[in-house]
Amino acid sequence: MSTDKKIRIWFNRSFAVGYHYIQAVRNNEDGLQFEIYGSHRDPEHVSLLSCDYTEVEPVLTGDEYAEYCLDFCRRHEIEVFVPRWGMRYVVAAAEQFAQMGVKLVCCTDAQLLDEIEDKGNFFRSADEQQLMVVPEYEVVHTAEQFKAAYERIEAKGLRVCFKPTRMEGGVGFRVINNESDPLEDLFSTVSARVTFDHVYRTLSSVETFPELMVMELLEGPEYSIDCLASPEGELLAAIPRRKNGGRSRLLEHNEELLAIAARVASFYRIPYNYNLQLIYQGDTPKALEINPRMSGGLHMSCLTGINFPYLAVKMALGYPVEVQQPEYGLLTTYVEQPLVMQREHTEQPQA
Numbered sequence: 001m002s003t004d005k006k007i008r009i010w011f012n013r014s015f016a017v018g019y020h021y022i023q024a025v026r027n028n029e030d031g032l033q034f035e036i037y038g039s040h041r042d043p044e045h046v047s048l049l050s051c052d053y054t055e056v057e058p059v060l061t062g063d064e065y066a067e068y069c070l071d072f073c074r075r076h077e078i079e080v081f082v083p084r085w086g087m088r089y090v091v092a093a094a095e096q097f098a099q100m101g102v103k104l105v106c107c108t109d110a111q112l113l114d115e116i117e118d119k120g121n122f123f124r125s126a127d128e129q130q131l132m133v134v135p136e137y138e139v140v141h142t143a144e145q146f147k148a149a150y151e152r153i154e155a156k157g158l159r160v161c162f163k164p165t166r167m168e169g170g171v172g173f174r175v176i177n178n179e180s181d182p183l184e185d186l187f188s189t190v191s192a193r194v195t196f197d198h199v200y201r202t203l204s205s206v207e208t209f210p211e212l213m214v215m216e217l218l219e220g221p222e223y224s225i226d227c228l229a230s231p232e233g234e235l236l237a238a239i240p241r242r243k244n245g246g247r248s249r250l251l252e253h254n255e256e257l258l259a260i261a262a263r264v265a266s267f268y269r270i271p272y273n274y275n276l277q278l279i280y281q282g283d284t285p286k287a288l289e290i291n292p293r294m295s296g297g298l299h300m301s302c303l304t305g306i307n308f309p310y311l312a313v314k315m316a317l318g319y320p321v322e323v324q325q326p327e328y329g330l331l332t333t334y335v336e337q338p339l340v341m342q343r344e345h346t347e348q349p350q351a
Contacts, residue, residue, distance in 0.1 A: 009313065010037040010078045011047065012069065013057055013085035018047035020299040021082075021309040026050065028310040037076055049339055061086070066093040073102050080105060080313055084293060088113060103316040107270050107292045116268065116290045119165045119213050126287050131263045132278065134287045137215035139165060143203040149214035150176065150196060159217035162199075164210060174199070175217055218288065220280030223254070225261050226301040227276065228308050228324065231315055233269025235262055237308070237324035239301040244331065249300050253328035257285060264290070272312035273298065300332045 011022055018038075026034055038051030041059065048054040053076070060068055066089040073081060081097065082105040083090040090097070094108040107113055115121045120139040127134045136158060138149035146162075153160050154176075163173040177193040185191060203209060221242055228237040238261035242250040257278065264276060268290075275295035277288040295301075298308050304326035315321050 004033065006033040006035040007080060007317070008035050008037065008076060008078050009080040009082065010039070010072065010076070011051070011082045011084070012038075012072075013040045013045075014047050015084075015296060016046050017296050017299060018084065019050050020302075021294055022047060022050040024299070024302060024307050024309040025313055028307060028314075030310075030314070032314070037072075037078065039072065044341060046339065046341075049341060062089055063092075065089045069093070070096055070100070073097065073100055078102055080316055082106070082309075082313065087293065088117075105272050105312050105316045107272070107274075112268060112270070113292060116270075116292060117166065119163070119289055120211060121165075122290055123213075123287060126264075129263075129267055131267055132260045132287045133284050135216045135218060135281070137213055139211050139213055141208045141211050143200055146203055146212065146214060147200055153214065153216055156216075159219070160214065161217040162212050162214045165213050166211070216281070218279035218281050218286055220282065222279045222288075223252075223257060223277070223285070224295055224297055225257055225276040225278070226295055226298050226308060227261055227265065227270075227274050228306065228311055228321075229265055229269075229271055229274070230321065231271045233265060233271060235265035236311070236321060237306050237326055238262070238265075239304055239306070239326055239328075241297060241301055247333045249297065249332050251301060251304055251326075251328055251330040251332060260285065272315065273308050300334060303330055303332050304328065 009025065011018060022036055022038065026036060036051045037053045038048045039055045039057045040048055041057050043056045058068060065086045069090055070093060072078065080103045087106055090104065091106065091108050091110050091113060094104060097104055115125055123134045123137060126132050136153050136156065140146045140149050150160050160176040161174060174192050174194045176196050176199070178195050180193050180195060185193065224241045226239045226241060227235060229235050238258055240252045240254045240257040242252050244250045261276060270292050273294045275291040278285040279288055294309060302308055306324045306326050311321050
């Protein structure tokens with residue numbers, strides 16, 4: 001498959017782990033050659049160190065950001081675009097990218113993205129289709145709704161937490177803990193714990209607020225399942241990655257979770273790389289969220305012998321990719337790697 005022609009590929013604004021994913025594409029097992037373009041608002045962002053060409057992104061959102069992306073592809077004759085930031089805006093312009101001949105390595109079904117990126121919509125869908133067990137939850141947007149949801153869930157003997165329905169990672173996540181000591185909290189590390197009274201008083205200061213999901217706190221082992229699927233949604237690989245304390249992650253052959261991944265793939269048919277998050281409550285894995293993109297820990301799942309970022313790009317280019325055979329049972333971790341970003345060229349003192 002090796003070719004002398006370099007394929008022009010663009011990775012837009014991403015997290016620091018984008019450095020690893022770009023390197024995975026560059027150092028692919030097929031010897032396919034890429035000219036790699038990267039952009040970010042921060043001109044010193046680490047992900048840009050792995051690119052051949054870099055550009056500082058303007059501060060834009062919505063249609064304006066989509067226009068910037070289209071213009072970037074025109075100016076640099078980009079053939080493959082791997083969007084991370086602003087994916088929703090990019091997908092809204094998917095037809096224009098297709099007309100330019102640009103392959104998008106992401107889910108281009110805007111309706112599906114809306115369904116799964118909103119945690120409330122995802123929980124409803126997953127429950128209705130019996131894809132997995134969802135936690136006790138309610139979606140609220142007034143203080144009184146919040147109070148009723150909290151009391152209902154707590155009455156079942158469950159601890160309660162809440163988070164926005166449309167945020168990534170742990171942004172806005174809080175755990176209700178009425179036994180917290182304000183003075184102790186002040187002198188300890190920053191915590192997600194808050195009292196019900198404090199939250200209720202704050203929410204009562206406005207008539208309505210952006211949707212919050214009030215739900216049972218899941219307290220067992222937490223798993224991320226990194227998935228690779230064909231453009232038609234066929235599941236080609238799934239790696240259950242268990243948080244094992246500290247930075248260690250166990251890449252585990254878990255039949256229960258692999259069956260969930262298979263059901264999710266069959267129903268949603270999300271292409272390329274995506275990630276499921278579940279937490280056990282007792283013996284039952286319960287849904288947390290689904291992310292239609294490369295996860296922050298995908299580089300550890302690549303240790304199973306599957307080059308997740310590259311295989312997604314390979315499929316977008318039209319090459320066949322077979323069902324993968326990962327090596328499970330790996331206990332993994334990660335370390336920081338020092339990198340030189342720039343050298344100042346100064347004259348050395350004479351001996």
